[in-house]
Amino acid sequence: MSDNAGSNTAHLETILGCHDHDPGKLLQILREIQEQYGHISPDAITRIASQLAIPRARAESVASFYSFLHIKPDGAYRVLFSDNITDRMLGSEELMRRMCQQLWVEPGKVSEDGLVSINTTSCTGMCDQGPAMLVNGRAITRLTHQRVQEIGHLIRNRTPLADWPADFFRVDDNIRRKGLLLDNKLAPGDALRAALTLGAANIVEAIKASGLRGRGGAGFPTGLKWEACRNAAGITKHVVCNADEGEPGTFKDRVLLTSYADLVFEGMTLAALAVGAQQGYLYLRGEYRYLLEPLQAILQRRRDKNLLGEKILGQPEFDFDIAIHLGAGAYICGEESALIESLEGKRGVPRNRPPFPVTHGYMQQPTALDNVETFCQAALAIQMGAEKYKAIGTTKSTGSKLISVSGDCPRPGIYEYPFGVSVRDVLQDCGAANTRAVQISGPSGICIAEGEFGRKLGFEDLPTAGAFMVFDDSRDMFEVARNFVHFFAHESCGFCTPCRVGTSMLKQTMDKIAAGHGTSHDLNEVENLDRVLQTSSHCGLGRTACNPVLHTLKHFRPAYENRLKSLDFEPAFDLDGALARARQMTGRDDTGAHLNTEET
């Protein structure tokens, strides 16, 4: 690792050359420099800006937006502990404390010799095999005191990451229950051939008839989206796969990209056929960097089999290819319009919607953007036919759903169910006992308590992007909510004031209550803030940032109240005045015959 941080001119030129000096590739360029040099120096930023012919401020603003890019020198080893509540429940805080002691470094700071920095990062999507960390961007799972100590030694000895035990980096699929998706017997090309037999327009009709809805959370009907994109004016169109998977507690896209990537790409390709797109992008979250090479190999294999590239499967007018873009640690880039901004090499700030990506997406051109799982389901729906597909699940939520189960249960992992499965059934299958609450669909989702476990997963009742975090009766739900509030404050993109300021105020108030300094006034303030966030935020992040507090206040209010220092209150009437008649009747006027309205 050299410390001239990307000012090595020849090397910088190579990176820029690989990206055709395209300012749209700015984020990818910065990422590569970060990966090579551990940080992006001011000098490197200046050179990149001048080479790409963009203002220096733009290059720096992008470099400073993403949490995995550093514009100041950082440790040669950058250790980030995944800080989801599920990591904490597995003891991540204590592991981090010990590692800081072992390596003589304060959290968030670089050690004096520049060797190492230790900090936290948002959920890394390893909740079923946590606690987890990233070291120089590489995911390490199943941390124990022993493992953390070994890592400490390796860092102290400056052992290159490539020489660390391979088992540290092992990521398991933990598939626990298979359904139509995980059990599919499709060979690469099968669904595509079925799609070609149908023809482009009929693909859209078939997807509409299948009732397929987006699996990224919002549940928009996929057929309608594709139809709108197909009908949108313009010749150049795009297909984008959202593999940002940033919602804490969600890790099903990781498994799909690990073991079902062909199906993902197949779905993207038939989407391209349906909407008339020539280029596809997979937006892969930075935390899943280790999947880049395997995915690229699969893309190459598909090109070799003529499942990608020009004249796919011999069709004269069917050209389509897929490129992979890496994110750099920003939850907001999962929001579709922020993702597109990021794909264009900018800060991941959500756009105004409408216009929607189907008409004004990547490069302001029509774009069909869907979640990883949605593309898989689309391929299955085309292969098996709309009627058969529709028969699975419920009326308004057809097909199956992958659930990422983590938290207090003996069998965390991936469970596939037809939509309509009850929370209780999932709890039973994963072996959860004494469950106090389940957080459905991550911090932005819904917290449900005992008594509601008969509710069903599906758009009719409990919509979900897949996260299913289980909390048993040893857990303090206030601390759960506080962890989520910290998450939103950290991930707010800062574009609009209600969210930038509101999420921070929410965090401060929760911390104040946690420290035992809260009053009932603070609880009221929390509720007021939540209203402001909900009604005036620019995008979904701000609007859902208040959910954890609202939901836990509803079910677990005493967990908050027990921490309050005092509760202030004004009486509803004039207390002293209420004694006047009695004073008159008794002729008394001593101190005992009066009441202060204000308590002394």
Add this chain to the structure above:
Amino acid sequence: MNDITHRPKKLKIATTSLAGCFGCHMSFLDIDERILPLLDLIEFDRSPITDIKHCGPCDIGLIEGGICNAENVHVLREFRRNCKILISIGACAVTGGLPAQRNHLDLGSCLTEVYLTEPGLAHGHIPNDPELPLPLDKVHPLHEVVKIDYFIPGCPPSGDAIWKFLTDLIAGKTPELGHGLIKYD
């Protein structure tokens, strides 16, 4: 560092009766032998059960009866000052209840009727000893004087309802009185 594990500590509970009849306290005792496991989880501060006269810092305060005089106000405030969670228990505390039936009468004519017109009592004068708390012109529910966190309706609420409510609270769960536990009589 805040621990995410919920470790129950022994909670302090204070109880009192203001303008009530002690019926709610009797009902509390209807939890019968469950008072023994309860005592593993809680400790009584000021309460007719302990005869402690003033309440110290507590987690939970249970108050039966409404507010009919100045002393009630002082006691209620003492509870509010000291209890993190204050619970209004029974019809009198929640609405004023039976004692509030005097609210449509003028306090003066009540006192006149009792002490001056009717023969026998107080020898023709309204008691004015400073030791005695003055009555308020009306009887009020607790939540009009201080903030109340929870209400248990019923006259009195059943022992089972009180048990469910307290055990939920102690477990850190928003109390819920399901079917059969809430009575508005």
